[in-house]
Amino acid sequence: MTAMKQLTATQLRASAVLAFTHALVVAALNRQLHARDSRYVLDSLVEMTAALRRAEDLGVDMPFSLQCSDDRLYHDGQPLAGPSLQARSLLRRCSERHIAVLSFMPGLEAEEANRLLDLLLLPPNVEALTRQNREAAMLAFGIRNVRISLRTPGHPTDRRTTLDESQKALSQYQDLADCLQQNHVRAHRDQELAVDDASTVVERTVADFEEPSLLLSMATQDDVDRFTVGHSVRVALLALQVARALDATREQLVHIGSAALLHDIGKSKVPQEVLFKQGRLTAEEWHWMAQHPRLGAQILLEQSEPIDPRAIGAAFCHHMGQNGEGYPQALLPVTPSGTSRLVRVCDVFEALTSVRPYKRALTPIEAYAVMFRNEKDFDPVWLRRFVRTIGLFPNGSRVRMANGAEAIVRQQTARAERPVVQLLSGAKDAALESGQRDRFTVGDEFEGHVVRIQAVDTHDRCITVPPFDAVEEPTEAGQPVAAAHACLSSAMANAAAPPHRHD
Amino acid sequence: MSIRPRDPMPSGEALFPAALAQWRLDVRTEVKRSSSLPTSMFDACDPMLEVRLAETTEAMLSCLQEPTSKVTQPPPSGADKRIEVVTLAEMKVLPSKLTAADHAVPDLDAGLSAECLAVLADACGSGHEGATAGATTMLREHFGIHSNAAALAALAELTTTLQADLANGRSADDLAALCERISATVAAHLTPADSP
Numbered sequence: 001m002t003a004m005k006q007l008t009a010t011q012l013r014a015s016a017v018l019a020f021t022h023a024l025v026v027a028a029l030n031r032q033l034h035a036r037d038s039r040y041v042l043d044s045l046v047e048m049t050a051a052l053r054r055a056e057d058l059g060v061d062m063p064f065s066l067q068c069s070d071d072r073l074y075h076d077g078q079p080l081a082g083p084s085l086q087a088r089s090l091l092r093r094c095s096e097r098h099i100a101v102l103s104f105m106p107g108l109e110a111e112e113a114n115r116l117l118d119l120l121l122l123p124p125n126v127e128a129l130t131r132q133n134r135e136a137a138m139l140a141f142g143i144r145n146v147r148i149s150l151r152t153p154g155h156p157t158d159r160r161t162t163l164d165e166s167q168k169a170l171s172q173y174q175d176l177a178d179c180l181q182q183n184h185v186r187a188h189r190d191q192e193l194a195v196d197d198a199s200t201v202v203e204r205t206v207a208d209f210e211e212p213s214l215l216l217s218m219a220t221q222d223d224v225d226r227f228t229v230g231h232s233v234r235v236a237l238l239a240l241q242v243a244r245a246l247d248a249t250r251e252q253l254v255h256i257g258s259a260a261l262l263h264d265i266g267k268s269k270v271p272q273e274v275l276f277k278q279g280r281l282t283a284e285e286w287h288w289m290a291q292h293p294r295l296g297a298q299i300l301l302e303q304s305e306p307i308d309p310r311a312i313g314a315a316f317c318h319h320m321g322q323n324g325e326g327y328p329q330a331l332l333p334v335t336p337s338g339t340s341r342l343v344r345v346c347d348v349f350e351a352l353t354s355v356r357p358y359k360r361a362l363t364p365i366e367a368y369a370v371m372f373r374n375e376k377d378f379d380p381v382w383l384r385r386f387v388r389t390i391g392l393f394p395n396g397s398r399v400r401m402a403n404g405a406e407a408i409v410r411q412q413t414a415r416a417e418r419p420v421v422q423l424l425s426g427a428k429d430a431a432l433e434s435g436q437r438d439r440f441t442v443g444d445e446f447e448g449h450v451v452r453i454q455a456v457d458t459h460d461r462c463i464t465v466p467p468f469d470a471v472e473e474p475t476e477a478g479q480p481v482a483a484a485h486a487c488l489s490s491a492m493a494n495a496a497a498p499p500h501r502h503d
Numbered sequence: 504m505s506i507r508p509r510d511p512m513p514s515g516e517a518l519f520p521a522a523l524a525q526w527r528l529d530v531r532t533e534v535k536r537s538s539s540l541p542t543s544m545f546d547a548c549d550p551m552l553e554v555r556l557a558e559t560t561e562a563m564l565s566c567l568q569e570p571t572s573k574v575t576q577p578p579p580s581g582a583d584k585r586i587e588v589v590t591l592a593e594m595k596v597l598p599s600k601l602t603a604a605d606h607a608v609p610d611l612d613a614g615l616s617a618e619c620l621a622v623l624a625d626a627c628g629s630g631h632e633g634a635t636a637g638a639t640t641m642l643r644e645h646f647g648i649h650s651n652a653a654a655l656a657a658l659a660e661l662t663t664t665l666q667a668d669l670a671n672g673r674s675a676d677d678l679a680a681l682c683e684r685i686s687a688t689v690a691a692h693l694t695p696a697d698s699p
Contacts (some may be wrong), residue, residue: 243611252611294629301626301637309619309645310612316622331628334621338613352587362587369593372600381609384601392597417598466591471598 009059016055017075020064020104021083023048025073028090031117033185040272045110045117056106063103063147068094071171084170086230088178093120097129098151105145115141169215172208175201176233180261184229187268187299195258195300195307202257206240206250231350236260238346238390245389259314260343266296266315290327293319314343322379341379345371345386348378363456363463365392392417393442398457399465403449404428406457410439417468418443421453620646 027044034040056062067074068091072084084091094102097120119125119141128137131150138148179201183193209215215237239260243253267275270292274285281289296315300307317340320326324334336344352367362370368387371378391412393399399407405427411420423438425431432438440451456463619641626638642648 246608246611248611256611294625297622298626298629298631298634301623301641302631302633303637306641306644309615309641312622313615313618316625317618328625330621330625332621332624334625335614335617337615337618338609338611339615340618341609342611359587362589365594365597366587366589368597369589370587372597373593379609381607385609387597387601415598416601464591466595468594468598469596471602 013055013058013060016051016058016060017064018080018082020048020051020055021066021073021075021080023051024066025083025087025090027113028093028117028121029086029181031114031121032089032181033188036114036118041114042110045113049108049110049113052104052108053106063105065101065103067101068099070095071167071174081170085173086177086181088174089181090120096126099129099148100151101147101149103147103149105147108145112143112145116143116146119143168208172201172205173215173233176205176236176261177229180229180232183262183265184268187265193262193265193299193303195262195303195305195311198261199254199258202236202240202261203254205237206253206257210244231354232261232264234350234354235263235343235346238350238386239342242342242346242386242389246385255308255310256339256342258308259311259339260346262296262300262311263314263318263343263347264292264296265299266292266294269295269299290319293317294328310337310339313337314340316340318343318347320344321377326377336379338382341382342386345378345382349386349390360460361458363458363461364390364394364397365456365465366463368392388416391419393419393453393456395419398424399453400455400457400462402452402454407453413441415443415471417471421451616646 023044027041027048030038030041030044052064055064061076065075066080067077070091073080073087073091099120119128119137125137127133129148129150134148134150138144138146179194179197183195183198186193205215236257240253240257243256248256270288274281274288277285293316297312300312300315313336316328316330317324317334317336319328320334320336320340322336322341324330324336348371349364349367352362352370353364355361371383375383389412391409393409395409395411397409399409399421401407401421401423405423406425406429407421407423409419410422413419418441420439420441423432423436423440426433426436437446440446442451442453444451452467453465455465623638623642623646626634627642629635
């Protein structure tokens, strides 16, 4: 049961701001990966300039100003978390050039934007934007629809010595994405990979984030990334979270994180028109696509430094079922290892819960339903372990309770369907009263009602959650009894308020 | 389509939601009145609807004028994206599915050697020079196997042919002949070091 949300004008403008900024980041990434005049670059620049004009049409103030710190992009003083996640290399170039603000006029055309990227990205042009050279450089490059303001002493950079948790998480996510982007670019150009960098950044993630849910909450950002980078970072974080729950050693975690991070490296060799095609693939295109696991293993085997076998195995086997069915077809029968099976589950879950050019994102609970529908494609033990660890309502999920209160999932318990939630509002959307208890475990009783999640809220949909079937769990004496969920149906009937939005 | 709100939209920010709701209602009513299309097929209030309709019409016209030209797909939008349909019944049973299987603790490194061996063998037979060299080195270092890459490459090629033949329903005689060819090719490539 899904209800589509209607966007307000303010939300439409915010979405246009994100769309343009994201298009700029993608265009800059494309310039790193492809030749200046390749159609990938030109297409992304056309998309970027169109996004700018759409923003203008929707009433976003022009010129469109983007403020740059070392870590993130801002618009109107508001941090743009989503686009910033993959903007590390663009932000680095802007920092090298001491750029504080980029202001875009709606007359900007693709070719002019490409010349701007020449100035922003090419190493020889670092000196072109000094105070003395800036005006001349802008004239020489024919850039009339962009203004660049340089930093003054005291410009905030966000690289503070003491970062709070969310800043640390953003920075760590950017490092993972940046490292992977660089490796995809290298693989695309047949250059030696920086595998050690990948291990180092995963090692830092393992060391700094005991509980990677903050990083994973960044993973819920909707982005249609061009290089499967965001996808791979999220797969790595999911795999790390499950492995950590299994008490894996530090060394194992680094191996598993690196393997998951590099599992799609073979896609760097698949033509983009195939990778991001919106319709059905032709036989020839499918042949290309089905080769990416083998290409990935080949890329890793080509490296002069030895690569961990888990990474090679995960690259080759992440589209295989537990007995090697799926693709690619190998010369000898392959039975995927534990790591590859875990990466497969994480890979499919992440793909289902992300936006793609051809599909919307599912909520985690919907994704699990789809995965269990195709249960034979997965190792059942790993699939269940994954769901139990991540939870039916992962940490950070926005939910609506049966009484109409809004809440956020804070913690998982031994029961995947019964997380701890923190209320954001009172019943029927009323404000929370001071001193009012705001943390509850789903399934517990409170004031005569069973605390129940009635719907999952995403930015564009509201999914009604049914009362779950009664689950039998062992008692201390080992005899199964009906769990507290048995009373959920009656609680549903007693629920004070109907779902906020539903079909 | 030239649908416009009946009344001018109030300019004040506070009145905007009400005006927007009125506009949506007007648009939907207008579409229902003037079109035989079921309105569930599209979002009449989608700001890009008109653009996409124009593009689709343009593509159809150009296709009619030049039958050889390809119809270009309209640009993607959220409204057009596919979404997997999940029923409430499927969600309802999820917790019970979680308890259905045993709670064995899975082993991350289970089957690592066997997987590695199979992947390395595949790489040796891939005909990809760099990967073959890497795989050969790993086979030697991890498993003490001195592979004959040429034999594996030939075997891989013939296996692919065999698979294609099987798919095409070749006769048993043809397959027997193919097996003989495989055997002869592998034997010709085997060096004394590879022989048992």
